[in-house]
Amino acid sequence: MATVRAVVLKHHKKKDGTWNVKLAINLHSSTTYIETHAFVDKTYLDRAGKLKQSYIERYFASRLSQYRDLITGLGTRVNYMTSSDLKDYLVRSSRETHSAIEIFSELQKEYDYCLEKGQSTKSKFVKSVLTHLKSFTNRESLTAIHINSTFVKDFESYLMKLKLSNGKPLAVNTINGYMSQFKAFYKKLRDEKNDASINHFPVPVNPFENYKKMNAEVTLKRNLSLPNIAAIMKYNPETQYEVLAKDMFIISFMMCGMNTKDMHTYLNNPIVGNSLEYRRVKVMRQRKDGAVINVLIPDQLKPLIEKYGGQIQKRHNTVHSLNTILYYGWKSISEKIGFKCTMYYARHTFANIARQVCKFSKEEVSIALNHKTGADITDVYIDPDWSVVHKVQLGVIKAVEDYIKTSDQEPS
Structure with a gap:
């Protein structure tokens, strides 16, 4: 007793x-x-x-x-x-x-943690949630006992009424992103603070229990046609920003849509071999297979790898800094080539050409993009067959090169 x-x-x-x-x-x-x-x-x-x-x-x-x-x-x-x-x-x-659990300070801790772990995209969402919550509540402190299902719905309604600097409302997908981040943060907070084994519940309420996010907007297609890709390949950059933007796009496109975070992380050596094996930083902690992929470094790409390997990290301390330069580079190029393009288009266009032009199966394209295939347990036991990735990768590169060669031979 x-x-x-x-x-x-x-x-x-x-x-x-x-x-x-x-x-x-x-x-x-x-x-x-x-x-x-x-x-x-x-x-x-x-x-x-x-x-x-x-x-x-x-x-x-x-x-x-x-x-x-x-x-x-x-x-x-x-x-x-x-x-x-x-x-x-x-x-x-x-x-x-x-001393009730204070939400603003806990969100700040989560933001600092994301920065420490190099999770730049997640840190931006956490910071946005914190900023909007402070604006919504108009207070300097917010405790967990004040957050219930009504609070969550009212906060979502507040986000729906917000206007951007250009006068446009927040996109539905953006609001869903904020609410998903808020929900994930709150779940993590309850997991850390509550202890059912000793009947200890300082964060007792799950305000998201019956919450359903809004129907997502259909994302605009970011696919470029073969003529568009040819125009990019032939474009002669006029500024250093444009040079970097074009070169990074080509590297991404030829390496199965490799994103800038992975480029900044793994292209750290000018000495290159014939392939690169790496883990997709964005999802490697969520995937049982560690999101490993092996892509070829074709001969036509090696000069760019030698040029930027180990250099982009010296010129840009963070991937955010790199993305900022790429944004302005592509904004400038897009105005001159007559169609919109960003780094995202490289990955989307690679997938579209692989499926629509080269006629690879959806499963083959999914493997080349290093998407989750759905056979997690089985994949743990089976060695990956990188030849599928390489086949799709070389097929897409050949399709573009053949188109450029054919168009150059056509009479003007």
């Missing part, structure tokens, strides 16, 4: 003739003490040297009652705890009762 009481220890008498009041936690014939800020002299002790009941009732009755309620709430689970475990539980529960 667990007990808690206010005591003084006779042998802990201070030089000034006072004793510190402690809360004794007794369980399984073992006692652990919680120190308090209270000190008493002998006038508050009875003849046996124990705290007078009147003193305990006046200054510690409420706290002792709270601790006894917490112990009662544990039920039979207390039988599997030590006195030290019970002390930690009581102290933590008391602290969190008086």
Whole structure:
């Protein structure tokens, strides 16, 4: 049976003739003490040297009652705890009762964590959620007890009414992204703070239990035609921004739509072989196979790898810095070639040409893009067949080169 009481220890008498009041936690014939800020002299002790009941009732009755309620709430689970475990539980529960979980500070911690782990895209979403929540609530502090299903719906409605600097509303997909990030953050918070084994629920409510996100907007196609790709290949850049944008696009396109995060991470050596095996940073922690892929480095691409391998990291400390330059580079090129293009178009166009022009199967294209195939358990046991990736990769490159060669031979 667990007990808690206010005591003084006779042998802990201070030089000034006072004793510190402690809360004794007794369980399984073992006692652990919680120190308090209270000190008493002998006038508050009875003849046996124990705290007078009147003193305990006046200054510690409420706290002792709270601790006894917490112990009662544990039920039979207390039988599997030590006195030290019970002390930690009581102290933590008391602290969190008086200091509710503060959402803004927890979101800031999550943002800092994402930056530390190099998760730049996720960090932007977390920062946006934090910024919009502060604007929505118009307050400097927000505790978990204020967040319920109504709060979540009202926050989504607030986002739907927001206007961008150009006067346009936030896209539905953007709002869904914010709400998904908010939901994932809250789930992580509940997993970290709540402990069902000891009936400890400082974040008791799941406000997203019945939440359903809005129907996603159909993403605009980012596929370029063979004539478009040919125009990009033939384009003569006029600025350093355009040079970088074109070169990075070609590298991405010829390497099965490799994204800039992976380029910044893995193209770190000008000495190249005939292939590159790497893990897609974006999803490698979510995939059981680690999102490994092996792509060829064709001869026509090696000069660019030698040019940028190990250099893009020196010129651009972060992938965000690199993406900013690429954005302005492609904005400039798009105005001159007569159609819109960004780095995203490289991956989308690679997939479209592989399927529509080269007639590879959807499964083959999916493998070349390093998408999840759905056979997770089986794939753990089977060595990957990179020849499928290489076949699709070389087929797409050949289709583009054949088109350029044919168009160059046609009479103008």
